Amino acid sequence: MENYRYTAKDEKGKSVYGMMKARNEVDLQAKLKAQGQFLVDIKGDTKKRGSFKKMRSDKLADFSRNLGKLLKAGVTLVRALRIVAEDEAIKPAEKKTFDQLQKEVRSGTPFSDAVANQGDTFPLLFLNMIRRAENTGGLDTICDQMAEYYDKEYRLQQKVKSAMVYPKILTVLIIGVVAIIMGFVIPQFKTLFDQMESLPVSTTILLAISNFVKNRWYVIIFVAFVLYMAIRILKTFPAIRMLFARLELHAPVFGKLKKVIYTARFSRTLSSLYSAGIPIVTCLTIAKTTIGNAYIEKQFDDMIANVRSGATLSEGIGKIDGFVKKLSSTIGVGEETGALDSMLTSIADQMDYDSEMATQRLVALLEPAMIVIMAVVVGFVIISVITPIYGSYQAISNSAD
Secondary structure (H helix, E strand, O other): EEEEEEEEOOOOOOEEEEEEEOHHHHHHHHHHOOOOOEEEEEEEEEEHHHOOOOOOOOHHHHHHHHHHHHHHHHOOOHHHHHHHHOOOOOOHHHHHHHHHHHHHOOOOOOHHHHHOOOOOOOOHHHHHHHHHHHHHHHHHHHHHHHEEEEEEEEEEEEHHHHHHHHHHHHHHHHHHHHHHHHHHHHHHHHHHHHHHOOOOHHHHHHHHHHHHHHHHHHHHHHHHHHHHHHHHHHOOOHHHHHHHHHHHHHOOOOOHHHHHHHHHHHHHHHHHHOOOOHHHHHHHHHHHOOOOOHHHHHHHHHHHHHOOOOOOHHHHHHOOOOOOOHHHHHHHHHHHHHOOHHHHHHHHHHHHHHHHHHHHHHHHHHHHHHHHHHHHHHHHHHHHHHHHHHHHHHHHHHHHO
């Protein structure tokens, strides 16, 4: 299955832009026809066309912000792109992309087509927002909106990463402490324990683990590597990848956080697209690609078909397994009051806040839990070492008496 960017016409003759996985162009046409759309143009396989790396959220925010400021100041698009490309702070790969954009726009290619020609460098959301701006005007305003959108996305990503730094450090520390104790400390007591007639069960287990770690450490590394590669290979199969994506949403502790993050990402994207005046079906088609979970994305095929047939957006969202219930209820209020635009913006901001709070709560739970785990491990080692030594001392004292 390959990724294709396409231009299609719906039943009303409106242009629809999107990305879809298909085996080939014939398969793509069949899938679009099933959705009531007719293929007009196809740019080709994005994997083959994409000679540039996907641009990070913070870089997209900087690009959108700088371009918007220049356009507001009355600078032409070609000159604005040249000024952005001349920024000494950007990396060579980004400069190459911006130079290519400038070259294509100067030759008469619409800006949106030039963006699409960069493969996967720019997200589908960015492309469609630019297309909308070309049709309705206000490219500078759209650039400002995209800068704010990608700023929020990047801040959320960084907050999640930063919050998980300490738990990761504790995990490495626990593994390191266990490895040192089992590989270097416990073997120092082996000679002493060998002289004892009997050992407690805990000490016997400890010695067995220590002996394995010291003499078969390469087996542990090999098994870990095999498991890691096996998981990566399994994830290449669609059914297995879907299973992992579903398990991610229902995993203890982490599942709830993932749901909130995916809901925040989707609601923010949907809000940006809908506020730009893009039809709701097109909004959903684009927004689903930004979620980051294959299981949730798969459910959108039926949901979009239902919305196209007349079902309300809130009903469709409410049936998606992977979003928090607050999203569908808030959208329902927006549909009832005719203020869907403002309600989408409201729920997007609320989900951003909820995701930050959920991350903080998770870290607050993980930190003491991991400290307890470390304490249990160290305590087990101390008890296993001290118990036989104390038992021997008691035996010597009793025999002396």
